[in-house]
Each structure stands twice: as C-alpha cells, then as structure tokens.
Amino acid sequence: MFEKILIANRGEIALRVARACRELGVRTVAVHSTADRDSAVVRFADEAVQIGPAPSRASYLNAAAIVEAARRTGAQAVHPGYGFLSEDADFADICAENGLVFIGPPPQVMLALGDKAKARDVLGAAGLPLPPGSREPVPSSAHAATVAAEIGYPVIIKAAAGGGGRGMTVVTDEADLAPAYHRTRQTARAVFGDDRVYLERFLTQARHVEVQVLCDGHGNGVHLGTRDCSVQRRHQKLIEEGPAPTLPAAMLDEMAAVALRGALAVGYVGAGTFEFLVDENDQFHFIEINCRIQVEHPVTEMITGVDLVQEQIHIACGTPLRLRQPDIRPRGVAVECRVNAEDPQRGFTPTPGRLDRFEIPGGPFTRVDTHGNTGYVVGPHYDPLLAKVVVWAPDRELALNRMERALSEFDVRGPGVHTTIPFLRRVLDDAMFRKGRLSTGLVGRLLDEPSQTRTA
Amino acid sequence: MTSAAANGTPAGSDPGGQLRRLAEQTRALVGQLTGPLRRVQVRHGDTVIEIEWHDRTTPVAAPPSSPADTAAAGPTPAAGLTAPPADHATPADQATPAAGHRIGSPIVGTFYRAAEPGGTPFVDVGDSIEPGQVIGIVEAMKLMNEITTDRPGVVVEILAGDGEPVEFDQPLITVAPG
Numbered sequence: 001m002f003e004k005i006l007i008a009n010r011g012e013i014a015l016r017v018a019r020a021c022r023e024l025g026v027r028t029v030a031v032h033s034t035a036d037r038d039s040a041v042v043r044f045a046d047e048a049v050q051i052g053p054a055p056s057r058a059s060y061l062n063a064a065a066i067v068e069a070a071r072r073t074g075a076q077a078v079h080p081g082y083g084f085l086s087e088d089a090d091f092a093d094i095c096a097e098n099g100l101v102f103i104g105p106p107p108q109v110m111l112a113l114g115d116k117a118k119a120r121d122v123l124g125a126a127g128l129p130l131p132p133g134s135r136e137p138v139p140s141s142a143h144a145a146t147v148a149a150e151i152g153y154p155v156i157i158k159a160a161a162g163g164g165g166r167g168m169t170v171v172t173d174e175a176d177l178a179p180a181y182h183r184t185r186q187t188a189r190a191v192f193g194d195d196r197v198y199l200e201r202f203l204t205q206a207r208h209v210e211v212q213v214l215c216d217g218h219g220n221g222v223h224l225g226t227r228d229c230s231v232q233r234r235h236q237k238l239i240e241e242g243p244a245p246t247l248p249a250a251m252l253d254e255m256a257a258v259a260l261r262g263a264l265a266v267g268y269v270g271a272g273t274f275e276f277l278v279d280e281n282d283q284f285h286f287i288e289i290n291c292r293i294q295v296e297h298p299v300t301e302m303i304t305g306v307d308l309v310q311e312q313i314h315i316a317c318g319t320p321l322r323l324r325q326p327d328i329r330p331r332g333v334a335v336e337c338r339v340n341a342e343d344p345q346r347g348f349t350p351t352p353g354r355l356d357r358f359e360i361p362g363g364p365f366t367r368v369d370t371h372g373n374t375g376y377v378v379g380p381h382y383d384p385l386l387a388k389v390v391v392w393a394p395d396r397e398l399a400l401n402r403m404e405r406a407l408s409e410f411d412v413r414g415p416g417v418h419t420t421i422p423f424l425r426r427v428l429d430d431a432m433f434r435k436g437r438l439s440t441g442l443v444g445r446l447l448d449e450p451s452q453t454r455t456a
Numbered sequence: 457m458t459s460a461a462a463n464g465t466p467a468g469s470d471p472g473g474q475l476r477r478l479a480e481q482t483r484a485l486v487g488q489l490t491g492p493l494r495r496v497q498v499r500h501g502d503t504v505i506e507i508e509w510h511d512r513t514t515p516v517a518a519p520p521s522s523p524a525d526t527a528a529a530g531p532t533p534a535a536g537l538t539a540p541p542a543d544h545a546t547p548a549d550q551a552t553p554a555a556g557h558r559i560g561s562p563i564v565g566t567f568y569r570a571a572e573p574g575g576t577p578f579v580d581v582g583d584s585i586e587p588g589q590v591i592g593i594v595e596a597m598k599l600m601n602e603i604t605t606d607r608p609g610v611v612v613e614i615l616a617g618d619g620e621p622v623e624f625d626q627p628l629i630t631v632a633p634g
Contacts, residue, residue: 068597
C-alpha cells in the first residue's frame with residue numbers, strides 16, 4: 001500500500017478521497033489554491049501545499065505545481081478526483097515520468113477512450129451497441145447532411161473531444177443543420193482545441209443509464225450494476241439513483257455484462273463508467289466511457305457496500321481485485337441529490353456567497369458528502385456543487401420518502417445564496433418521477449423548457 | 457512533457473547526446489535573437505520552441521549574460537517570473553513580521569538564494585534593490601525561475617531559506633520602501 005497520496009482536487013471529492021486514505025492508513029497531501037486555503041480538506045489532510053491562485057488553470061490544472069508538491073512531500077501517488085486533471089492523459093504521463101502513480105487508467109487507455117469518436121470505434125469493435133450515426137468525424141456540413149438524412153432527424157452533433165455536457169447541439173430540422181454544424185465545430189475548437197465532430201441519432205425520450213465497472217491490471221474485472229441519471233438539466237445531472245428503475249432486469253444484466261466485456265477488451269484499469277442511452281423500446285446504445293471516479297459514485301457504494309475510492313487505490317497499487325462478480329450483490333435502492341449553490345428561479349445561475357447557516361441532514365441511511373460548513377464562502381471560481389445527499393432504503397418508494405425527509409432537514413442560508421433544494425423537492429414530488437417513468441426530458445418539462453436536454 | 461532548460465545541462469546521463477545537441481542548437485538560436493530574453497523553452501518530441509521576451513516597459517536587472525557564461529553554472533536561470541502581489545495572509549506568516557512589502561513565490565518549488573551552491577546570494581538584508589532585480593530562484597520541474605521584485609526598496613528580511621521548499625505565494629523576502 002502507498003504511504004502517502006496527494007489529492008489533486010478540491011471540494012467534496014477531495015475530502016471523500018482523503019477519508020478513504022485515512023481509513024486505509026495512508027497519509028494525505030491536500031493541494032489547494034489561495035481561495036481554498038481554509039477548506040475542509042486542507043484541515044483534514046496530514047499536509048497541505050498551496051499550489052496557485054484561485055483560477056483553476058493556475059492551480060488545480062497546474063500539472064507542474066502539483067508534481068512539485070508531490071515531490072517535496074514525498075507522495076507516491078496522485079488521486080485526481082473528477083474534473084480538473086482526472087481524464088488528462090498528459091497529466092498521467094507527467095506523473096509517470098516523475099515516478100508518481102496516477103490513480104486512474106493508463107495514459108494510453110485514457111487517450112484512446114477520451115476521444116469520443118475513437119472510443120466509439122474501439123468499443124463498437126468490442127461488441128458495444130452504438131447509436132445510429134457517423135462512424136468517424138464528419139468533415140463537412142454537406143457530409144453531415146448526408147449522414148443526417150440516412151439516420152433521420154433529430155440528430156445530435158457532438159464534439160469528439162467533448163465531455164461534461166459541453167460541445168453538443170441537437171438539430172431537429174434539416175434547415176438548421178449547416179449553421180449548427182459550424183457553430184458546434186467553432187465551440188469545440190474554442191473549448192477543447194479540437195473541432196472534430198460526429199453525428200448521432202438524437203433519442204428524445206431516452207433514459208440515461210450507466211454501468212460502474214472496476215478492473216485491475218491483471219485482467220480481472222467486475223461490474224457493480226446500474227445507475228439512472230436521466231434527471232438532468234442542460235446535460236448536468238441533478239438526481240441519480242441505482243439500480244435503474246422499471247427496466248427489465250434481463251436487459252440491465254446484459255448492459256452490465258456488455259460494459260464489463262468492453263472494459264476488459266480495451267485493457268481498462270481502475271474505476272470506470274459506461275454510459276448508455278435506453279430508447280422507448282428498451283434498446284440500449286453506448287454513448288461514452290468516463291475514465292474517473294464519478295460524482296454519483298456513492299449511489300453504487302450504498303447498494304453494493306463497496307468503497308469505490310478505496311478499490312481505486314488498491315488497483316493503482318497493483319493489488320489484484322479481491323472481488324469476484326458473485327461477491328457483488330446489489331441490495332435495495334439508493335438515490336443521490338446534488339445540492340448546488342444555484343438559483344432555480346433564475347435559470348440556475350450560480351449564487352456565490354457566505355453561508356451563515358449550513359445544517360446538513362442526518363438520520364438513518366443518510367450520507368452527506370460535502371466540504372461546506374457554517375461560515376464557508378462559496379466562491380465564484382469553481383463549480384457550484386455544495387453537497388451530495390445520498391440515501392438508501394429497501395425499495396424505491398421508501399428511498400424517495402427518505403430523500404424528501406433528508407432534504408427537508410437541510411438548512412442552507414446566506415446573503416444572496418440559493419440552492420437547488422427547492423427544485424430537487426419538486427422533482428421528488430413529480431408523479432411521473434415517482435412512477436419511475438424517467439427520461440432526459442423530465443426536468444425540461446418541469447421547467448417548462450423545450451424538452452431537448454440530454455447529457456452524455 | 458520534459459522541458460529541457462535551454463542553456464543548462466542538468467546532472468544525469470544524456471543518452472545519445474541529445475540534450476547536448478539540443479543545447480548547442482538552442483545556443484545558436486539564442487545568438488540570433490535580439491532583445492532581452494525572458495524565457496526560452498525548447499522541446500524535442502513534437503518540436504516546440506517557446507520564446508518570451510521581457511516587456512520593454514519593464515526594466516531588466518542585468519544584461520542577458522552570454523550562453524558561455526551560464527553553461528557551466530549550477531542552478532541556471534531559465535525563466536523569469538515576477539512575484540504575485542503578497543497582500544494577504546499566507547500560511548508562512550510569522551508572529552512579528554517586519555513592516556514592508558513581501559515578495560511571494562509565484563510558483564511551488566525550491567527556493568535558492570544564489571545562482572550556485574555556496575555562491576553569493578542575489579540579495580541580502582540591507583541591500584537596495586530596483587524593480588526587475590533578481591532576488592532569488594525557484595526551481596520547479598527542473599526549470600530555474602528567476603524571481604524579480606516589482607518595486608524599489610531595501611531588503612529588510614529574508615523569509616525563506618536557501619534550498620527550502622516553498623508554496624505558491626509564500627513570502628520570500630520583505631522589502632521596505634527605500
């Protein structure tokens with residue numbers, strides 16, 4: 001086991017990783033920007049190094065500073081959390097060059113899978129069902145029109161290098177295709193520095209279902225069941241639950257098995273998530289793989305009893321997976337709500353400010369992953385996720401009741417600060433949601449927006 | 457991402473003499489350039505050359521030394537950085553700080569007070585300094601970054617020791633208005 005791990009992240013996930021390390025008897029190094037010098041993980045960790053100013057590109061994305069911090073503290077491994085450098089193959093390379101273990105898949109696997117177009121090729125060849133669409137990047141708007149005519153409208157144009165819900169455009173009408181094509185390429189070039197895009201059939205009433213896998217570097221792997229993440233707004237997930245409700249068990253089993261086969265076929269190592277869209281006919285289509293721990297990983301932890309972050313660390317250490325598929329026995333239902341410092345009344349604009357009151361829920365089977373506390377200042381520099389409330393119950397109805405109870409206990413107040421709690425409670429109260437009739441259009445309907453949001 | 461310092465030869469092996477050839481070519485390149493150079497980065501894989509000049513409005517402390525002079529030196533300045541404004545508390549704050557302006561480290565790394573081990577420190581307590589003057593070096597990722605002051609004054613305190621690991625914004629010296 002490692003003696004010391006550096007955590008290259010901030011917020012709730014940095015604290016989550018630090019807790020896993022403490023339980024494993026591993027010492028921790030927190031790295032932080034000047035804005036986060038009083039943060040929860042800095043207090044919790046054994047050591048802390050200030051690596052840069054508030055803007056992420058000079059601190060949490062500053063590979064050189066992070067590697068320096070690891071070197072001077074004698075850390076042997078780096079846990080990148082999610083976001084920031086977590087799926088950056090170059091950073092993984094830099095870690096390796098400096099004798100540090102990057103806790104994640106090998107750089108070459110990340111490189112192949114981080115590119116959506118390439119990942120589709122590789123995993124399609126490994127037997128994963130792909131949605132109808134272009135097999136490779138579409139070089140011109142004329143070519144795009146041909147592909148769109150073949151697969152039928154609506155279509156979605158996606159940046160090959162995209163991620164986190166950015167760089168995607170839905171086109172419902174042929175007349176809009178050319179401008180949308182050029183716009184998406186422009187955005188992709190600006191945001192990702194790579195303007196290759198490809199086309200897929202856009203599934204309007206689709207559900208977003210994903211499979212968690214764990215693979216070691218010795219050819220062993222398990223899947224840990226499914227999560228449904230259909231409740232999302234503009235490609236940002238708001239509520240996740242596991243297992244995916246009201247879908248045929250045989251289909252979910254097949255999806256999980258196919259995902260694991262794909263993971264092993266591409267030499268995946270670590271914790272990973274395979275994302276699928278499930279259409280009205282219960283057909284599933286692979287969309288992408290996330291090569292990192294995900295925000296919603298606690299859902300799977302609650303139903304399987306497996307600590308995914310600790311497993312990541314064991315795998316990075318080279319320890320063969322101790323779990324075998326029969327050991328994974330999902331039980332009950334877990335639900336996660338993301339509490340963001342955003343105002344649902346004003347188009348979910350972030351609301352930075354100081355928290356005068358921050359009382360988190362407690363009680364049975366209720367887990368809250370947060371870096372917040374009374375007096376915490378939600379800054380304007382980072383994403384607005386404030387807390388994840390996760391509950392478990394033997395069945396879905398009880399779990400939703402429990403979540404409703406937990407959110408009613410959550411008291412967050414501060415001048416100018418709003419949270420997504422009222423909106424999350426509206427979703428929990430929605431009749432369709434309660435029935436498990438989920439689709440990526442649900443939030444749009446509640447917000448009376450045109451329902452064309454969907455994530456990847 | 458291996459950045460080879462343009463005009464320095466880090467200790468260690470140099471398989472195939474690649475680094476030596478790179479250094480020679482860089483020296484030739486530097487000879488063709490005019491103006492006060494601030495930073496030169498050369499990379500061999502995927503071929504990158506990055507050159508930064510000192511802002512013409514910023515006074516330069518010393519004329520750029522000739523490559524031959526610096527080639528043999530220990531820690532060789534490869535980059536110059538101006539310290540960020542250290543106008544807020546930092547973890548390294550001491551109980552009774554001297555009055556004045558603190559120059560913080562612009563990067564995480566190792567602080568060196570002199571250009572080579574045992575050499576004369578760039579600055580010492582009591583020295584008068586001018587904007588743009590080098591007050592020390594912070595080594596990060598095998599690159600030597602010159603730390604310069606952005607205002608004139610007298611050095612009243614040295615806060616970081618030679619060879620000490622420093623954080624971003626950690627105060628290195630205190631400068632009192634001269």
